[in-house]
Amino acid sequence: MSTDTKKQIYKPRPVTGFPEWLPEVRLVEQQWFDHIRRVFESYGFCSIETPSVEELDVLRAKGEVDKEIYVIERLHKDENDKSDARLALHFDQTVPLARYVAQNFNELVFPFKRYQMQRVWRGERPQAGRFREFYQCDIDVIGIDTLPLHFDAEMPAIMWEVMNGLPGMENEKIQMRISNRKILIGYLESIGINDKSLITIVTNAIDKIEKNGLEAFYTNMHQVFEETAFDTQEILIHLRDFGTLAARPYNNADELRDALERSRHINTSHPTIKTGIEELCAVLDSLADLPDGAVVADLAMVRGLDYYTGTVYETVFVDDPGYGSICSGGRYDDLAGSYINKNLPGVGISVGFSRLFARMVDQKKIDVSRKSPAHILLVMTAEERRGEIAKTAQILRARGFNVEMYHAAKKIPDQLKYASRKGIPFVWFAEEDGTHQVKNMSSGEQTKTDPQSWVLPEGYARHEAA
C-alpha cells in the first residue's frame, strides 16, 4: 500500500462531550473503578451489565423521557426493512435495571443487590460543554412487596466508604444529605396542597432555598398563593415554619426531633409526616458511627419528585455546594411496574463517576506520575541475553509484579531515562553472573536483591490492581 505520493491526512479533532484520558490518567481511573467495585462487593452486591442499547419503546415505557436520547441506526440500512425495533443508547442504569429485573425475575434471588458501572449517553447539545458519554456507578437493592428500612441506611454508608477512599479525594470535604420525601409530601398534604402542579411549584421553590435564601422563597410563595383560593397569610405562616426548618441541616436524629417539636405549625402526628420522621430518624441513628458532619438531614432536598417515595440522598462538596450533587438516590415504591405486574420496591444510590473524576483531574488532585502499570523495568544489557533476562521477568511476574523488559540493548542511561519518563518506579539489573540489583527511581538507591524474595516497599501497594 505504500506509495511515493504524499499521504492523505485526516487530522482528527477531539469529539466534545466524550471524555478520553492519557494512560497516566486512565491508570488512576482504573484505581477508582477497582476501589468502588471492591467496596460494593464487600457488601455483597453482585455485578450486572446490560447492553448499551434498549428498545426505544422500553426507554419510553413510563412516558416521554426528558433526557436527550441517542438513537442508533445502521449506516447502510435497508430503508424497506422494518423488522428491526428502533434501538437507543441508555441514558441511565435504572431503566435497564428495571427491564433486566422484569425479564429475569424468576432467575434472581431477592432482595436483589446489584451494582452496575457502565457508560451512559445523553444526547446533549455539544456546545453545552456537558458530557454526552459518561460512567455511572450505581447500587440498588430490590425487594418483592417489601424491603427493610435498614437498606436505606446501608446505601449512604457504602457510598461514604466509596467516596472517601478514592485516590485523590483524600482532602475533599464532602457531606451526604438525607431527607425523607414523606415529610415534605405529608406536610403539603397537611396544609391542603394536593394539586400536582402546585406541589411541583412549591417543592421547586423549596429546592432553591439553599441557593436563593429564605426571603426569596417567601416572596415567591406569596406571589404564587395570591393567585390561588388559599388564604395566603395562613399558608405563609406554615411555609415560614417549614422554610425555617428546611433552611438548616441537622447533624443527628435528636437535633431533628427537637427542631420538629419546636415548630408550631407542622403537624408531626399527621400519619405521612410521622412515618417520614420515624424513617429518617432511624436512618440517621443507623449512621451515627460515621464521622461528625458526614451525614446531615436536609428537609429542603427535592430530588426526582415523581420517582422517589421515601428516603432521598444527595452529596455535595462542603466548600462548593453549588457544584451540585456528586452522589444521589433514594427509595422508590415500584421499580419495574412498566414491565412486569409485580410490586418491586427498592432503594438505590449512584455516583456520577466521570463528572467527579474529571473534576479531580482538572483540579490536578490525582497522581499522574505513572504512564505504565509496570513496577519494574528490566534492563537489557545485550540482545543475546534477552532469553536469560526474560526468565527473571517471568519469576517476577509469577510473583505478581508487572514487569516490562526494555526493548533494545541501549546504553543504561537511556534505559533509566525511559523508566523515568514512563514513571516505572524500579529498574532491575539481572547481571550475567546471576546476581541481581534493583534501583529505586525515586530515592536513587540501588541495592542487591533476588527475584524470588523482593517485595514492593511500602507505599506502592495502592497502585496495584490485584
Add this chain to the structure above:
Amino acid sequence: MSTDTKKQIYKPRPVTGFPEWLPEVRLVEQQWFDHIRRVFESYGFCSIETPSVEELDVLRAKGEVDKEIYVIERLHKDENDKSDARLALHFDQTVPLARYVAQNFNELVFPFKRYQMQRVWRGERPQAGRFREFYQCDIDVIGIDTLPLHFDAEMPAIMWEVMNGLPGMENEKIQMRISNRKILIGYLESIGINDKSLITIVTNAIDKIEKNGLEAFYTNMHQVFEETAFDTQEILIHLRDFGTLAARPYNNADELRDALERSRHINTSHPTIKTGIEELCAVLDSLADLPDGAVVADLAMVRGLDYYTGTVYETVFVDDPGYGSICSGGRYDDLAGSYINKNLPGVGISVGFSRLFARMVDQKKIDVSRKSPAHILLVMTAEERRGEIAKTAQILRARGFNVEMYHAAKKIPDQLKYASRKGIPFVWFAEEDGTHQVKNMSSGEQTKTDPQSWVLPEGYARHEAA
C-alpha cells in the same frame, strides 16, 4: 403516580445480538476480564479507553469500511443544526487506537504498549444471529519508524498465558498459528503474480485449503490461470509446491526450514521470502518454551491482506478448527498514516472476548454456582442485634472478605437456604456471647472461629477480584 387503574405493562423482549448475562455468569465474565488485565499488565501494557464513538469521517479515513457501522443521532435533533459532526459507534479498537496515537503523539512514550478491553459494535442484520455488541481485548505495541521483532514473539506468548488461564478453559485444547505475510507475498512476486486482484484470488484460495483440501485448490487455480496469460502448467507446478508446504503445520523453526529446503520450486533466496522465513523462524525460536503444539507455523494463513505486512496470528480450537479464530492479529507497517504524517509500525493481537465467552457459557463449561460475590452470609438472629452483628461484618470486610448481612431476623434454615440459593460459600454466626461459628456450605462442617483470624480455605481464592 399510583392510581387504581390497571398498570400498563410493556413486556420487553431480549434484543438479538446484544448479549446480557445473569449475575452468576457475569461473575465469571469479571474473572475473565480480571485475568486478562492481570496478564496484560504483568507485561507492562497500559490501559486506555476511547469513547464509544468516533466521527464517521475518522472511521472512514482509510476508505470505505466493509464492516457494518452504527451511526448515532439525537432523537430530538434540530434538523437545521448542522454543527454536529456525524458520529458512529466504533467497530473495532484499531481505528480508535490509530486516532488516539495520532492525537496524543507528543504525550505518549514509545514503544507505546497499550491494552484495550471495550465494547465494539457491528450493525449486522439481526437475523444473522451474530453479536452486534461485543467485547474485544486487544494489545498492541507501536514504535516510531522501527519496532524490534521480539515483540512479534511476545504477543502470542502473552495470549497463550491469557487463554489458558481463563476459568473454564482448562480443558480446551487450543493452538496458535503463526505465519509471515512476507513469505506468501514474496512467493507470489517470485512467480510473477503482481496483479492485485489476482493476488487476492490466489490468497483467498490458499486460505481455503484447510477447509476444501488441496485438490480443490489446484482445480480452482487451474481454472483461474487458464484465463490469464500465465503458462498454467508452470504456475501449477509452483502452486502445487506451495500448496504442499502450506497444507501442513510446522512445530518449530527446524521443521519449517527443512520443508522449505526440500521444496524445489520455492526460491528461498528471494529477498522478501528470505526475510519472511528469517522473521518467522526467529519468532518460532523465541516461543520454543511453550508446550508442544501450542504454536505452529501455518503458511496457508491469510488474514487482513491489506493491513498486515509481516507476522500474522490466529488461534483455533484443535478439535473444532472450523469454529474460526478466537484470537488473531499481526504486524503492520503503518498504524496511523491516515491521521498523522509519521511512520508508526506496530504489532497487535486481539481476543474476540464475547464470542469466546458465550461459547463457553453455551457449552456449560463455566462455573455458575455463585450468584453473589459474597464469601460470607452473616446470620441475623434478632433485629436488635443488627448493630452489633454489623461490627463483625466490618471487621471481616476490612480484612478483604465480601460479607452480606442477612436482611431480616428470620429462622436460621431460611437464612441457610438463602445462602445456598445465592451460592454464598460460608455462613457466619456472631453469637450473643461474643463467640463465632462458621459453616462451610459445601461440606456442611461448622466450626468455632474468629473474625480477626479466619481465612478462606484453599480453592476459594480464584473467585476473588482482589
